[in-house]
Amino acid sequence: MNSDRYNPDNGVGDIYTPSELNHEARLHLEAGFGRIWVEGEISNMSRPASGHIYFSLKDEKAQISCALFRSNAYGMDFKPENGMLVQARGRVSLFEARGNYQLIADSLVRSGEGLLRAKFELLKNSLASEGLFSESIKKPLPAFPTRIAVVSSPSGAALRDILNVLQRRWPLATVRVYGVPVQGVEAAPAIVDALLAANQHQWAEVIVAGRGGGSLEDLWAFNEEPVARAIHASEIPVVSAVGHEIDFSISDFVADLRAPTPSAAAELISPDQRALKQNLALLRDRLQQRSTQLLQQLSQKLDHLAHRLVQQHPGQRLAQHRKMLQQASQRLLLAGSRIVPQRRQYVQELGNRRLLQAGKRIVPERRLKLNNLERTLNAVGPLPTLARGYAIVTDAASGKAVSSVGGLKEKQALVTQLHDGQVHSTTSKIIKKSLDRK
Numbered sequence: 001m002n003s004d005r006y007n008p009d010n011g012v013g014d015i016y017t018p019s020e021l022n023h024e025a026r027l028h029l030e031a032g033f034g035r036i037w038v039e040g041e042i043s044n045m046s047r048p049a050s051g052h053i054y055f056s057l058k059d060e061k062a063q064i065s066c067a068l069f070r071s072n073a074y075g076m077d078f079k080p081e082n083g084m085l086v087q088a089r090g091r092v093s094l095f096e097a098r099g100n101y102q103l104i105a106d107s108l109v110r111s112g113e114g115l116l117r118a119k120f121e122l123l124k125n126s127l128a129s130e131g132l133f134s135e136s137i138k139k140p141l142p143a144f145p146t147r148i149a150v151v152s153s154p155s156g157a158a159l160r161d162i163l164n165v166l167q168r169r170w171p172l173a174t175v176r177v178y179g180v181p182v183q184g185v186e187a188a189p190a191i192v193d194a195l196l197a198a199n200q201h202q203w204a205e206v207i208v209a210g211r212g213g214g215s216l217e218d219l220w221a222f223n224e225e226p227v228a229r230a231i232h233a234s235e236i237p238v239v240s241a242v243g244h245e246i247d248f249s250i251s252d253f254v255a256d257l258r259a260p261t262p263s264a265a266a267e268l269i270s271p272d273q274r275a276l277k278q279n280l281a282l283l284r285d286r287l288q289q290r291s292t293q294l295l296q297q298l299s300q301k302l303d304h305l306a307h308r309l310v311q312q313h314p315g316q317r318l319a320q321h322r323k324m325l326q327q328a329s330q331r332l333l334l335a336g337s338r339i340v341p342q343r344r345q346y347v348q349e350l351g352n353r354r355l356l357q358a359g360k361r362i363v364p365e366r367r368l369k370l371n372n373l374e375r376t377l378n379a380v381g382p383l384p385t386l387a388r389g390y391a392i393v394t395d396a397a398s399g400k401a402v403s404s405v406g407g408l409k410e411k412q413a414l415v416t417q418l419h420d421g422q423v424h425s426t427t428s429k430i431i432k433k434s435l436d437r438k
Contacts, residue, residue, distance in 0.1 A: 019096060026094040029101070033092040038064065038103055039111055042084045053080065057088060057103070065102040066090070072106045077246050078215070085111035109216070116216050120223055123250060127225070132232050138256045139237040142205045144271055146173050149204035149236070151194040154179035158212045158241065158262035165266035170273055176203060182211035187221030195230040195238070207234065208265050209251065210241030219243050222251040231255050241265035386419035393417075396424065405432050 016024070040057030047053055051070030056063045066088055080086065090105035109117060127133065148166070152159050154177055166173050178194035181187045191209065198207050209231065211219070221227065222242045228250045231238045240255035241262040252258040259265030310316055378384055382392060393402040396413035408414075408430050416423040 018099070022094055022096040022099050025099075026096055029092045029094055035089060035091050035106075037087055037089050038066075039085070039087045040064070042080055042082050042086055045080060045082050055080070055082075057086070065100055066105050067102060068105045068108055073108075075246070076108060077244075078110060080108060087111055116220060116223075120216075120250070123223065123225055123228075124253065127228055127250065127254065132228065133253045141237050141239070141257060141269060144172075145205040145269060147203055147205050148173050148175050148269065149178060149198045149207045150175055151178045151180055151191060151198070151207060151209040152211055152262070153182045156182065156211060158182075158210055161212075161261070161263040162208060162241075162266040165263050166270055169267065170270035172273075173270060181221075183214070183218050183221055188224035188227050191221060192226050192230040195227075195234055199233075199235055202236075204236055206269050207236050207238045208241055208259075208262070208269065209238060209255070210259070210262050210265060211243070212262065213244040213247060219247060219249055222249040224250075227251060228254045239265045239269055383419060386417065391416050391418050405430050 038057055040059050040063070043056045043058050043063065045053065045055035051073065053068040053073050055066050055068075057066055058064075068088075087109050088103060088105040089107045090103050092101075093104050094101050131137070150159060150162055152162075159177065163175060166175060176198075178198060180190035180194050182191075195207065195209065198204055210222070213219075219242055222240070231240070231251055231254050237256040239257045239259055240249065240251040241259040241264065242249040242251055243261075245260035245264075257268060259268050382390075386392070394400060394415045394417070395402060396415050402408065402414065408427055410427050410430065412427045414425050414427065416425065
């Protein structure tokens, strides 16, 4: 007992002020309970401008005031309303200024989701530890799928959204629907069978499995372990499209690709035909431009080769050589008509000079030699003999000397050479004289 608070007059110990009592009570409440879950029906809910949510949770017999601050209220996947059965997790506390007992909540889920959340986290951690969520094992999606399998409710909005998007973006694709229930106890086994059937058929290039939005309980079939393992075992790439953008399922983590909505799944697996047409038109224009440029280059090259071929053709080359010869001949004639007279004059002048020089040297020598030959000729030649009265007779026709009458004929023309002239005559009578001297 605190002696400071002891009143000796009445024997009552621990006297508190209201603020002290409320403070002590708050400490005891917070230390005694820790974080707890409280289930009840929402009532007296208010949303001030601060963004906090104030409400009461009640059952048939009692109620408790609750507060959910703005930082914890942000991002909830549903909108709390009066009369809604929910589960709130938080700590028991007391508002000291008024002495009001209350629950300070840090999360709020619809009734039934608390247990499911815990089960969700447990399975998620277990499968993650096995490596089922690893990015390294995820299969790539085909770029232009033409055969698409959809595992979903045949009458649900999710299937209609997928078909509408595919018809708009990629009408070339054929869709095969594996109709299954998407909630309830029969949903998970049916989804597993549909995934197995799609893999056995080996028809589809990609599988889309999913449904529209709903509560955690509505989406629970896609959080079942058999569904997760069937997606992991699929040889065909699987796209998970469960709920809305804020919803996450076990199927999202194990699938090869997670789509925030069924419509988004259809967009992720299909190319946009309008963008493809634009790209094809652009590529066609580029190809046409490149083809035109290439054809122009080849045409220029062909013209060049044809020109070279014409130039290198034997007939063309002969014609060129003939033309060159004609030109050379003309140049030669022109040069000859100009150079030959010059050269002739030069040769003549050179010859005259050389002849004159040689004459000055040779003429005296030749004159002396000629005189010597004349004296020799006079000594041994016939002229001196002829001067003494002798004569030389030759046949007029042949010019041969006549040395005997034996070869003469009557009326044969003869030429008689005397020392001072010639006498032409014919034979009229031939007398042959005997040479016998006996």
